[in-house]
Amino acid sequence: MKKDIFIDNNIAKNFTNPLDPEYKKLIKWLLTYNETAPDPANDAFLVLSHKLLKEYNGSAQNTNKGTSIPVIIDVLTRQGRRVFITNDKIKEFRRIYFTKKVLKNLGCNEKDRNHIPIVLLSHRKYALAIDDNFVYDLNNFPGFQARAEKRPENLPYI
Numbered sequence: 001m002k003k004d005i006f007i008d009n010n011i012a013k014n015f016t017n018p019l020d021p022e023y024k025k026l027i028k029w030l031l032t033y034n035e036t037a038p039d040p041a042n043d044a045f046l047v048l049s050h051k052l053l054k055e056y057n058g059s060a061q062n063t064n065k066g067t068s069i070p071v072i073i074d075v076l077t078r079q080g081r082r083v084f085i086t087n088d089k090i091k092e093f094r095r096i097y098f099t100k101k102v103l104k105n106l107g108c109n110e111k112d113r114n115h116i117p118i119v120l121l122s123h124r125k126y127a128l129a130i131d132d133n134f135v136y137d138l139n140n141f142p143g144f145q146a147r148a149e150k151r152p153e154n155l156p157y158i
Helices: 021-031 050-059 069-078 087-097 100-105 116-120 132-139
Strands: 003-007 044-048 082-084 126-128 147-149
Touching: 021 044, 021 069, 044 069, 044 116, 050 069, 069 082, 087 116, 116 132, 132 147
Parallel strands: 003 044, 003 126, 044 082, 126 147
Antiparallel strands: none
16 A cells, blocks of 8 residues: 555645654655665655645745755656546545535535545545644544544654
8 A cells, every 4th residue: 555645735835944853754754765666555655636736836936945845746756656636536526425414514614625535535544734624524524534633743654
């Protein structure tokens, strides 16, 4: 199984100059790759969509530092280490699983509702986000076992 993770923009936008040792550890994990023997069971994969890419790029403009999220995505893309969820898959997920009852119980905003399918269609269903409602909605989405946390050390991503 791929060691994939969804990282919300509200966390990724701070990757350019991380001071927190836990975020430095997360970034190092994302960038570590065994080129001689790639193994999806050991290498990090980032879960993405078109909308999330737009968010990342919008918040990291004019940043080319090696730990910025656009640079990380570029590295992962060249190494084949991204899990890309298409708009069609997101629309289909929403059509099937976003019933009136589910929509009524969601507390996150509309933008984050587009990210719920990205996490729930990923392999491990792991997410990092600081938004309380988004984290709660992911952890309690009916029929799925997702794990969303606010801090990297609370998520067994490695």
